[in-house]
Each structure stands twice: as structure tokens, then as C-alpha cells.
Amino acid sequence: MKKNFTLLIAITTIAFRSHAQGTWTQKSDVGGTARLAGVGFSIGGKGYIGTGDSHGYGRKKDFWEYDPSTNAWTQKADFGGKERYMAVGFSIGSKGYIGTGLDGFGFYKNDFWEFDPVTNSWTQKADVGGSVRDLAVGFSIDSKGYIGTGNVGGTYFNDFWEYTPDTNFVQNNALNFDGANDFVSAKLPMNVVDNFTLETWIYPTLLSGIQVPLSYGFDNGFYGDGVSITLDGNGLQILFSGITFFSTGYTFPSVKQWYHIAFVRNNGKMHAYVNGNLAPNTANITPYIPTSFRIGSQNAIRFFHGKVDEVHIWNIARTQAEIQADMIGSINGNQNGLVAYFPFNQGIAGGDNSGVTRLDDITANNNDGTLNNFALTGVGSNWVEGVSNRGCSSPTNLSAKNITSTSAKLKWDSVPGGKAYKILYQVLNSGAWTQTRTSTNSKTITGLSEGTRYR
Numbered sequence: 001m002k003k004n005f006t007l008l009i010a011i012t013t014i015a016f017r018s019h020a021q022g023t024w025t026q027k028s029d030v031g032g033t034a035r036l037a038g039v040g041f042s043i044g045g046k047g048y049i050g051t052g053d054s055h056g057y058g059r060k061k062d063f064w065e066y067d068p069s070t071n072a073w074t075q076k077a078d079f080g081g082k083e084r085y086m087a088v089g090f091s092i093g094s095k096g097y098i099g100t101g102l103d104g105f106g107f108y109k110n111d112f113w114e115f116d117p118v119t120n121s122w123t124q125k126a127d128v129g130g131s132v133r134d135l136a137v138g139f140s141i142d143s144k145g146y147i148g149t150g151n152v153g154g155t156y157f158n159d160f161w162e163y164t165p166d167t168n169f170v171q172n173n174a175l176n177f178d179g180a181n182d183f184v185s186a187k188l189p190m191n192v193v194d195n196f197t198l199e200t201w202i203y204p205t206l207l208s209g210i211q212v213p214l215s216y217g218f219d220n221g222f223y224g225d226g227v228s229i230t231l232d233g234n235g236l237q238i239l240f241s242g243i244t245f246f247s248t249g250y251t252f253p254s255v256k257q258w259y260h261i262a263f264v265r266n267n268g269k270m271h272a273y274v275n276g277n278l279a280p281n282t283a284n285i286t287p288y289i290p291t292s293f294r295i296g297s298q299n300a301i302r303f304f305h306g307k308v309d310e311v312h313i314w315n316i317a318r319t320q321a322e323i324q325a326d327m328i329g330s331i332n333g334n335q336n337g338l339v340a341y342f343p344f345n346q347g348i349a350g351g352d353n354s355g356v357t358r359l360d361d362i363t364a365n366n367n368d369g370t371l372n373n374f375a376l377t378g379v380g381s382n383w384v385e386g387v388s389n390r391g392c393s394s395p396t397n398l399s400a401k402n403i404t405s406t407s408a409k410l411k412w413d414s415v416p417g418g419k420a421y422k423i424l425y426q427v428l429n430s431g432a433w434t435q436t437r438t439s440t441n442s443k444t445i446t447g448l449s450e451g452t453r454y455r
């Protein structure tokens with residue numbers, strides 16, 4: 001159990017215990033100017049102090065990190081909110097938090113900010129519950145934070161609030177298609193008929209009739225082209241050129257679960273993979289050159305009932321190992337051969353999404369799709385929760401240790417039963433992600449540049 005009290009409380013405790021046993025050793029002065037009523041907490045092996053009031057200089061928002069191994073203070077990114085004093089702070093896992101207080105204009109505050117030492121950046125979180133206030137106290141227990149008591153202009157409080165951090169690092173949505181007329185149209189991202197890969201996650205809510213969650217080609221039921229990922233009852237079919245249904249030999253065991261589907265055409269042979277496993281039958285049919293592209297249906301026919309997420313279109317034949325590796329997490333959009341990538345991470349899951357009718361393609365080709373006939377409210381025909389975890393748990397308590405000028409060791413809590421972890425990082429806000437993998441709960445990242453912020 002870890003508790004992090006505010007600096008104010010720490011001072012009170014120190015004075016009270018000054019008659020007790022133990023040894024005090026003076027260390028380097030806190031960075032910045034002298035001050036009172038700031039906040040402090042620890043994350044990993046480092047201490048942090050920031051905000052406060054500096055007599056004659058006013059309210060502060062500078063923020064400092066103390067490394068006991070070097071006995072040195074390093075200035076970090078300024079606190080994200082307005083300068084203030086009599087705020088409260090604590091840490092949860094690998095993140096620090098500061099909120100409430102009294103700013104330089106005499107306004108009491110209830111805004112609340114998260115500090116990430118890995119990226120050296122602040123992100124605003126939900127306001128602290130109850131009234132604005134100063135002189136509150138805070139602490140954390142395991143994965144929750146607590147703030148209570150305080151004052152506004154002589155009115156004292158004893159209300160008490162628990163903070164639960166976000167558990168979803170990245171919003172991860174999908175689209176739910178109503179099976180009646182919902183579809184997404186997009187520009188055809190390529191027109192190759194050999195050595196290509198179509199990948200998607202699907203969550204069928206019906207296994208009856210013919211449904212097409214992904215159509216790489218035109219097909220109106222009379223004539224067509226290209227290749228479609230097709231469900232016929234509970235069977236997975238490859239539909240060639242709108243004419244030829246080819247059974248992969250795979251049977252879906254049930255509705256309402258996520259399946260990863262990959263169709264690969266490699267030197268004239270077409271294979272299907274479900275959840276990374278090769279389906280029994282291989283086709284050697286050559287499709288007609290595709291002329292259009294849709295998600296959730298073909299041209300006004302074969303509407304899919306259920307959710308679709310993570311559509312990846314490649315102009316290369318991917319290997320089974322590559323397919324298995326990328327099933328467990330998002331990819332970055334910059335991979336060789338990736339001509340369209342729709343992560344579906346838009347809208348508010350199950351919320352009012354009227355107007356959110358563009359499906360983002362995050363590759364450089366930028367062939368964004370257009371949503372057609374969606375209700376965009378409720379859960380039946382809207383943006384909904386996606387296949388974010390791929391059936392996996394997200395690790396917690398991520399921290400960075402052993403930081404040198406070119407490397408850092410990332411560490412996190414083991415996920416019970418976890419076999420592998422995928423790590424994505426980037427120069428802060430640079431757009432390009434680098435990915436790596438490990439089978440243990442730590443990984444040393446190398447090749448970093450000094451003085452550069454990463455996340």
C-alpha cells in the first residue's frame with residue numbers, strides 16, 4: 001500500500017516526529033525558488049515537487065523531479081493548469097496528479113491534471129468532485145486516488161472523493177452495422193489481384209444468409225469483380241468476382257464474439273486465416289480486377305449484421321506469422337505494403353455521433369471512408385466499443401527506469417497468463433510509431449535521442 005500525502009501534510013508529520021529516532025541528512029535544495037504550499041509525491045524511484053507560492057514572486061506552476069541516486073533536481077514540464085498554491089497531489093502507479101488549490105487571481109480551483117514522467121507532459125482529467133477548494137488533502141491506495149476536506153473562503157469541507165484513472169489508454173471503437181442498409185464506401189485503395197492481404201476483425205450478431213463485412217470489389221448480385229470476405233450462414237466464404245463462392249472450410253462457432261479474418265492471395269493461391277489459424281481450403285481462382293470498395297455490404301446487397309473493426313488492406317501477401325503478430329494490437333499505419341488502414345477509433349461508443357460520418361484511413365493514402373445510413377445514436381447502428389484488447393488485458397503501472405542518453409528500460413506489471421507484450425512508442429507528437437515486442441514484463445528501448453521526449 002502506497003500513500004502520498006501533500007507537502008503540507010509531510011511538513012506537519014516531520015515536525016511532530018522530530019523527537020523520534022532516526023537520522024536526517026540534508027540533501028540538495030529543492031529546484032526553483034523557495035516556496036510554501038506546493039505539492040509533492042513520488043513515482044517509481046523519483047520524487048516530485050511543484051506549484052506553491054513564492055513570497056514576492058507569487059503563485060507557481062514550475063515542477064521538479066528529484067533523483068536520489070544523483071541527489072539532483074531536474075526541472076520538468078510546468079504543471080498543466082494555472083499557477084497555484086494550496087493544491088493537492090499524489091501518485092497512482094506510474095502517473096502523478098495535482099488538482100484543486102488557489103490561483104494567482106484568487107480563484108479556487110477543482111481542475112485536476114495527470115503527469116506522465118515518460119513523456120514529461122500533463123493531461124487534464126475530470127475535475128475533482130464537489131466544490132472548488134484549497135487546502136484539501138490527498139493520498140492514493142493501489143490504483144485509486146482520494147481527495148477530501150479543504151476550504152473555500154472560511155467554509156470548511158469534509159466531503160471525500162475517490163478517483164479512478166482511465167484504463168483505456170487509447171479510445172478503441174468499432175462500427176456496428178444494422179444489417180439493413182448500413183455501409184461504408186471508400187475509394188478503392190489498390191487494384192491488384194495477386195499478392196495482397198485483406199484483414200479485419202468482425203463480430204457477427206447473425207449467422208444466417210449471405211453477408212459481406214468487407215468487399216474488395218464491386219458486386220450487385222448480377223455481376224461483379226474483386227474478392228469479398230463473405231459469410232454464408234455460419235460458414236466463411238471467399239466470394240470471387242461476384243460469381244464464385246468458395247468455402248474456406250471454416251465454420252463460425254457462435255454469434256457475438258470477435259473473429260480476426262485475413263484473406264491472403266499469394267502467387268495465385270488464396271488462403272483464409274481465422275484468428276491467425278489457416279482455414280482448411282485453398283482457392284486458385286483468379287478474381288476480376290476490383291473496381292470499388294465497401295465495408296459492411298456490397299453494392300446495395302449482402303448487408304452485414306454486427307461490428308467491424310481494424311480493417312487493413314495490403315498490396316503484399318502477408319505471412320501467417322505477420323498476421324498473428326499484428327492481431328494483438330494496433331499497427332501504426334506506416335508499414336510497408338499497407339495501402340489502407342481504418343482503426344475505427346472515432347465517435348463516442350454508443351453516444352450521439354450525428355455528424356461523425358467519416359471513417360478515417362490513417363495511411364498516407366488518406367482514402368477516408370463515408371458512413372451511409374447509420375443511425376449514429378444508440379448501439380445498433382453506430383460507433384460502439386471496439387476490439388480494443390483483442391481478448392488481452394492492458395498492462396498497468398508502466399514506468400521508465402535506467403534512463404541513459406540513448407536508452408530507457410520500460411517496466412510494467414505482468415498480466416496473468418500473458419504470453420507477449422507489444423510496445424509502441426514515438427517522439428512526442430511526431431506521428432510515427434515504432435513497435436517492438438517482448439515476452440517479459442520489461443523491455444529496454446535503445447536508439448533514443450538525447451533531449452527528445454518520447455511517449
Ligand SMILES: [Ca+2]
Pocket residue numbers: 172173174309310343344345386387388
Ligand atoms: Ca478500433
Ligand SMILES: [Ca+2]
Pocket residue numbers: 360361362363366367368
Ligand atoms: Ca485520414
Ligand SMILES: [Ca+2]
Pocket residue numbers: 178180181182373374375381
Ligand atoms: Ca441504417
